[in-house]
Amino acid sequence: MSSITREEPNYFGAGPAYLPTEVLQQAAQDLVNYHGANLGIGEISHRDKRAINVVDETKQKFIELYNIPDTHEVLFLQGGGHTGFSSIATNLLANFAKRTGKKGKGAYAVTGSWSAKAVEEAQRLGVDVEVLTNSKEVFGSYTDIQPFSEWKKPNPEETAYVYYCDNETVHGVEFPFIPQFDGIEVAADMSSNILSKQIDISKFGLIFAGAQKNVGLAGVTIYIIKKTLIEQLPEAELRELGIPVTPIAFHYPTAIKQNSLHNTLPIFTVQILNLVLAKLIKDGSLPEQEKRNDRKSSQLYQILDKHADFYNLPVAKGVRSEMNIVFTMKSPELEAKFLKEAEQANLTGLKGHRSVGGLRASLYNAITEKSATLLAEFVDKFATENK
Amino acid sequence: MSSITREEPNYFGAGPAYLPTEVLQQAAQDLVNYHGANLGIGEISHRDKRAINVVDETKQKFIELYNIPDTHEVLFLQGGGHTGFSSIATNLLANFAKRTGKKGKGAYAVTGSWSAKAVEEAQRLGVDVEVLTNSKEVFGSYTDIQPFSEWKKPNPEETAYVYYCDNETVHGVEFPFIPQFDGIEVAADMSSNILSKQIDISKFGLIFAGAQKNVGLAGVTIYIIKKTLIEQLPEAELRELGIPVTPIAFHYPTAIKQNSLHNTLPIFTVQILNLVLAKLIKDGSLPEQEKRNDRKSSQLYQILDKHADFYNLPVAKGVRSEMNIVFTMKSPELEAKFLKEAEQANLTGLKGHRSVGGLRASLYNAITEKSATLLAEFVDKFATENK
Numbered sequence: 001m002s003s004i005t006r007e008e009p010n011y012f013g014a015g016p017a018y019l020p021t022e023v024l025q026q027a028a029q030d031l032v033n034y035h036g037a038n039l040g041i042g043e044i045s046h047r048d049k050r051a052i053n054v055v056d057e058t059k060q061k062f063i064e065l066y067n068i069p070d071t072h073e074v075l076f077l078q079g080g081g082h083t084g085f086s087s088i089a090t091n092l093l094a095n096f097a098k099r100t101g102k103k104g105k106g107a108y109a110v111t112g113s114w115s116a117k118a119v120e121e122a123q124r125l126g127v128d129v130e131v132l133t134n135s136k137e138v139f140g141s142y143t144d145i146q147p148f149s150e151w152k153k154p155n156p157e158e159t160a161y162v163y164y165c166d167n168e169t170v171h172g173v174e175f176p177f178i179p180q181f182d183g184i185e186v187a188a189d190m191s192s193n194i195l196s197k198q199i200d201i202s203k204f205g206l207i208f209a210g211a212q213k214n215v216g217l218a219g220v221t222i223y224i225i226k227k228t229l230i231e232q233l234p235e236a237e238l239r240e241l242g243i244p245v246t247p248i249a250f251h252y253p254t255a256i257k258q259n260s261l262h263n264t265l266p267i268f269t270v271q272i273l274n275l276v277l278a279k280l281i282k283d284g285s286l287p288e289q290e291k292r293n294d295r296k297s298s299q300l301y302q303i304l305d306k307h308a309d310f311y312n313l314p315v316a317k318g319v320r321s322e323m324n325i326v327f328t329m330k331s332p333e334l335e336a337k338f339l340k341e342a343e344q345a346n347l348t349g350l351k352g353h354r355s356v357g358g359l360r361a362s363l364y365n366a367i368t369e370k371s372a373t374l375l376a377e378f379v380d381k382f383a384t385e386n387k
Numbered sequence: 388m389s390s391i392t393r394e395e396p397n398y399f400g401a402g403p404a405y406l407p408t409e410v411l412q413q414a415a416q417d418l419v420n421y422h423g424a425n426l427g428i429g430e431i432s433h434r435d436k437r438a439i440n441v442v443d444e445t446k447q448k449f450i451e452l453y454n455i456p457d458t459h460e461v462l463f464l465q466g467g468g469h470t471g472f473s474s475i476a477t478n479l480l481a482n483f484a485k486r487t488g489k490k491g492k493g494a495y496a497v498t499g500s501w502s503a504k505a506v507e508e509a510q511r512l513g514v515d516v517e518v519l520t521n522s523k524e525v526f527g528s529y530t531d532i533q534p535f536s537e538w539k540k541p542n543p544e545e546t547a548y549v550y551y552c553d554n555e556t557v558h559g560v561e562f563p564f565i566p567q568f569d570g571i572e573v574a575a576d577m578s579s580n581i582l583s584k585q586i587d588i589s590k591f592g593l594i595f596a597g598a599q600k601n602v603g604l605a606g607v608t609i610y611i612i613k614k615t616l617i618e619q620l621p622e623a624e625l626r627e628l629g630i631p632v633t634p635i636a637f638h639y640p641t642a643i644k645q646n647s648l649h650n651t652l653p654i655f656t657v658q659i660l661n662l663v664l665a666k667l668i669k670d671g672s673l674p675e676q677e678k679r680n681d682r683k684s685s686q687l688y689q690i691l692d693k694h695a696d697f698y699n700l701p702v703a704k705g706v707r708s709e710m711n712i713v714f715t716m717k718s719p720e721l722e723a724k725f726l727k728e729a730e731q732a733n734l735t736g737l738k739g740h741r742s743v744g745g746l747r748a749s750l751y752n753a754i755t756e757k758s759a760t761l762l763a764e765f766v767d768k769f770a771t772e773n774k
Contacts, residue, residue, distance in 0.1 A: 003390055003391075004390075004391075004415060004416055004418075004419040004420060005419075005420070006419055006420040006425040006426070007425045008425070009424075009425040009426050011426055011430065013430070013431070013432050014432070015432070015651075016429055016430055016431060016432060016433065016651065016654070017430060018426070018430050019427070019429075019430055021419070024418055024419045024427055025419055027418060028391060028415035028416070028418050028419050029391055029415070031391075031411055031414060031415050031418065032391040032392075032393055032408070032411045032412055032415050033391060033392070033393040037396075038393040038394045038395070038396040039393070039396050039398055039405070040406070040411055042403055042406075042604040042605070043398065043400070043403055043404060043405050043406055043604075044400070044403060045400050045401070045402070045403060045736075046403065046605070047741070078465045078466055078467075078470070078606060079465055079466075079636060079650075080465075080636075080650055080651045081650065081651070082634070082635050082636040082649070082650040083465070083634065083636045083650075085635075086634035086635065086636065087634075121634070121635050124622045124632055124635060125622075125632050125634070126622075126626045126632060210651065212651060217429040217430075217653060217655055218429070218433070218651045218652065218653040218654065218655075219465060219606040219607075219653030219656060220606075235511045235512075235513075239513045244631060244632060245511055245512050245513060245631060247469070247470065247473035247474075247508070247512070247634065247637075248469050248472075248473065248508050248511060249466060249467075249469040249470045249473070250634075262469070263466075263467055263468065263469040263470075264402075264403065264467045264468070264597065264599055264605045265605065266604060266605040266606030266653070266656065267403070267605065268604055268605075269606060269653065269656070349432075354434075
């Protein structure tokens with residue numbers, strides 16, 4: 001491990017986000033001199049055995065951590081949320097067309113700005129979109145999730161997939177349930193809560209996540225996909241049906257066939273994922289991580305609730321995110337004072353998203369309980385002093 | 388700069404490729420603790436001023452190095468060659484449609500496996516492709532380039548762009564001229580020779596290059612694009628004309644409007660680019676780099692030519708690549724012996740591409756003259772000893 005040091009930051013940015021210092025120190029070593037090769041892992045061909053090992057090891061750790069059954073594949077692509085939006089729509093329509101001979105619809109739950117963006121991108125590409133629930137229309141804002149029983153029910157004969165965002169990073173809304181449909185597979189965006197808790201993979205047709213919040217640096221996206229969703233009609237037939245052809249770099253069947261190495265994968269970025277996952281396994285895997293995340297967010301929410309006359313929590317209790325805790329105060333001046341004093345106390349990255357304002361504390365996997373406690377104490381003290 | 392060390396490798400891999408040790412040492416530092424912030428540059432939001440500075444600085448260095456005129460924009464996207472193939476086709480068709488109201492063709496020069504792949508991808512997506520020259524058909528293999536006067540001439544009324552690959556990494560063929568057409572802009576893949584020499588940017592409608600050969604790690608692609616090629620028809624009209632809509636993450640007008648930050652750019656990977664370019668400027672910019680590259684490749688070609696009875700150079704003299712020097716020997720056994728002894732002499736990454744076999748020495752910008760000379764001496768000695 002390298003000797004590059006830093007004082008532990010208490011950094012609560014929403015992403016790209018804090019990573020464990022020991023992971024970055026090891027990554028720094030691997031960047032310059034990987035396993036004594038006098039070459040960095042990023043300078044080696046992606047066809048080299050050492051690079052392939054990095055991909056295989058990382059994949060295997062996902063399988064281990066999530067207990068991924070044989071029914072599903074794990075793959076890595078470049079891109080992030082936006083390439084997920086487009087690639088899920090076009091790949092899953094192409095699969096539905098293979099199964100039914102038809103151009104299906106994409107059905108969406110809109111519960112925050114990220115799922116809204118997914119809809120926007122699907123429509124740009126020419127996908128027929130059906131919206132099953134839209135929190136903004138139901139509640140006036142993205143602060144709650146409509147009970148599942150009240151959602152519009154999609155027709156399995158016409159619907160290629162249902163899409164939802166499991167954790168809305170900007171609005172701080174997290175699903176407390178997994179929407180399930182007879183005869184339609186569900187695709188979930190877990191960019192900001194991947195590996196934050198145990199889940200039953202068999203309930204998902206597809207899960208995707210950009211690495212840069214919970215598990216690594218920007219530039220790699222993880223896909224977990226059910227094997228029945230892989231096969232597709234040939235491109236010429238897709239075009240005839242009016243289904244947009246997926247660019248080859250995001251074509252799931254090709255990526256799976258080539259072990260995520262059809263085109264050049266950024267192997268150094270995958271290696272950071274590999275190191276993050278190794279640490280997660282060493283530290284007790286998902287059962288322990290889930291408990292740590294519960295403790296971190298409960299502590300902060302409790303303090304915020306204790307000062308309900310001072311802090312405003314816009315998100316309904318039942319759908320509060322464990323990852324992104326959004327709160328506001330009665331004036332922008334007070335919020336500015338909070339940010340300034342927090343920074344003086346070495347607590348940073350707390351400004352809310354430009355579209356919603358206020359404050360946001362992201363308590364991703366890598367945020368230590370010590371950092372979370374320092375923040376909770378500061379939140380408590382600031383309320384007491386400024387009421 | 389970090390204290391992570393390595394012995395200088397003499398690594399001639401074709402990409403991802405060797406980077407200067409001092410660049411990687413600085414990058415290692417920036418990965419863990421950027422400018423004393425106790426945070427790595429990859430952990431900071433891409434909306435943070437520090438991240439935006441990295442993008443702006445890197446862009447500015449490209450402008451300085453290539454003397455890029457005001458008529459052109461520089462942008463960075465994720466992806467690599469394959470996303471270049473798709474995004475160039477769909478973006479430039481959408482621009483042609485804006486200018487003419489028509490679905491234009493893409494005209495291609497096929498001079499090696501990379502330009503052949505570009506054609507393949509365009510056809511997958513439903514682009515009407517016209518091939519202007521195909522070396523394999525003319526010469527039986529990708530070992531020469533047809534004189535420009537003999538190329539098919541595209542019709543500017545129907546042609547959105549002409550595409551060619553300036554340096555074919557696999558086959559070791561580099562263009563000694565820039566193809567130019569009245570009324571049609573040229574798009575060039577310079578993935579493996581970007582910034583290797585001075586060029587006149589005004590002759591290009593578009594240049595693109597994956598970073599991982601000459602200027603950085605995999606995961607970022609550089610685009611230099613003429614402003615007249617940016618504007619596009621709205622998506623609904625494109626779909627009516629049968630033009631594939633570009634996924635938003637690769638939509639040039641959006642990327643330019645958002646300073647390459649519409650979606651999350653891998654800032655750490657851009658920072659490596661920034662460091663590579665800073666070193667290039669410090670070391671005399673392109674005039675000096677061009678001379679170094681000339682000396683490195685001339686020296687090796689001279690030795691290979693001296694032993695023309697022992698080494699076979701498949702590529703015609705006039706189109707030999709300065710970056711990727713391809714040669715074979717009379718038997719696979721002898722080539723294996725060469726590779727083994729080269730490795731013993733600490734000269735690695737010399738195996739030819741799996742599709743063509745033989746040997747390949749990639750003498751990218753970062754390869755020092757010292758490394759190139761050690762290789763040339765070994766090549767000389769091996770011939771003398773094994774004739």
